[in-house]
Amino acid sequence: MAPIRVAIVGLGKIARDQHLGAIEATDGIELVAVASRHAKLDDIACFHEIGDLLASDVKFDAVSLCTPPVGRFEQAKAALDAGKHVMLEKPPGATLSEVYALEKLAKAKGVSLFSTWHSRAAAAVEPARALLAKRKIRSVAVEWKEDVRHWHPGQAWIWEPGGLGVFDPGINALSIVTRILPESFHxxxxxxxxxxxxxxxxxxxxxFETDSGVPVSAEFDWRQTGPQTWDIRAETDEGPIVLTHGGSRLFVDGKSAIVEEDREYRNLYRDFVTLVAESRSDADFSPLVHVADAFMLGRRIQTDVFED
Known part of the structure; x- marks a missing residue:
């Protein structure tokens, strides 16, 4: 099969840090165009907006949307209406209603929609899922704390409505927990x-509480400096199962089981190639559902002014 010709929309930090290298390292897909208001790439067709790209004579099959969630619905809808496969950076959208509308539209158009959760593609996630399926879980505790100034320097959109704030990283933890637990939780x-x-x-x-009553706690914080914390600890009847470093390392009963370098985005693009080849979609929005619930049920606490 000929490589999937993909266009990136939004050439910001995450696209440069992760997407460009992952596309280059993945068989079956090639970058042919970019749509970005503030950046360009040498030797690649570049456009100001997705509308300009879609109106051009550039031949492409798919769009990878790396723009902030607010405003992404219109971009994704335009691509789907044009018959393009769409890959969504996390979070998949700013609201639940819009992402479910995109899922419905992709099905109607017969194209693939991939709602990506890069932390789910970390090395230890699937092994942890398999282990937890065989054990009785007593509790789960998530600690996801990082330095917003390091990871999002000068990015004002994350503090606006729809930008999610600390849930921009916190949803990564929720994407792992919704994958590895054998039952749902609320x-x-x-x-x-x-x-x-x-x-x-x-x-x-x-x-949170699972269907059978297992307690699940999560602490997210964007004010941590120094070493960053991305840990999920499950206490089981046979001992603890712990994922660290965002899901790339696994400790079972106190012993190191998996330590692997970051291949998350390469895994995502490999999966996208498979989805398109098989005419399938992967649109699991459950992590975003939990974030929406957190805002709906959230008690507001005010703290000091924050400046970048």
Whole structure:
């Protein structure tokens, strides 16, 4: 099969840090165009907006949307209406209604829609899922704390409505937990900490409960400096199962089981190639559902002004 010709929309930090290298390293897909208001690539067809790209004579099969979630619906809809396969950077959208509308449209157009969760593609996630399916889980605790100034320097959109604030990284943790637990869970408590000058939270403390009553807790914070914390710990009847470093390392009963370098985005593009070849979609929005619940049930706590 000929390589999938993909266009990236939004040539910002995540596209440069992850997507460009992953496309280059993945068989079966090639970058043929970019649509970005603020950046260009040498030797690649570049356009200001997706509308300009779609109106051009550039031949392409798919779009990888790396823009912020607010405004992405119109871009994805335009691509789907044009019969293009669409890959969505996380979070897949700003609201639940729009992402479900995209799923419906992709089905009607007969093209693939891929709602990506890069942390699910980390090396230890599937092994942890297999282990937890065989054990009795007693509790799960998530600690996801990082430095927003390091990971999102000068990115004002993350503090606006729809930018998600601390849930921009926190949804990565939820994407792993929704994958590895053998049963579903629901929110029971949400406390959201907002800087006095921001519209999105800088920290969140959440409690969930699985269908069988297993407690799941999550602590998200964007104010951690120094070493970053991306840990998920499941206590089981046979000992602890712990994922660290965002899901790339696994410890079973206190012993190291998996340590692997970052291949998340290469895995995502490999999966996208397969989805398109098989005329399938992968649109799991459950992590975004939990984030929406956190805002709906959230008790607001105000903290100090935050400046970049």
């Amino acid at each position: 929110l029971t408590r949400s406390e959201l900490t907002f800087p006095a000058n921001r519209a999105a939270p800088i920290a969140a403390s959440l409690s």
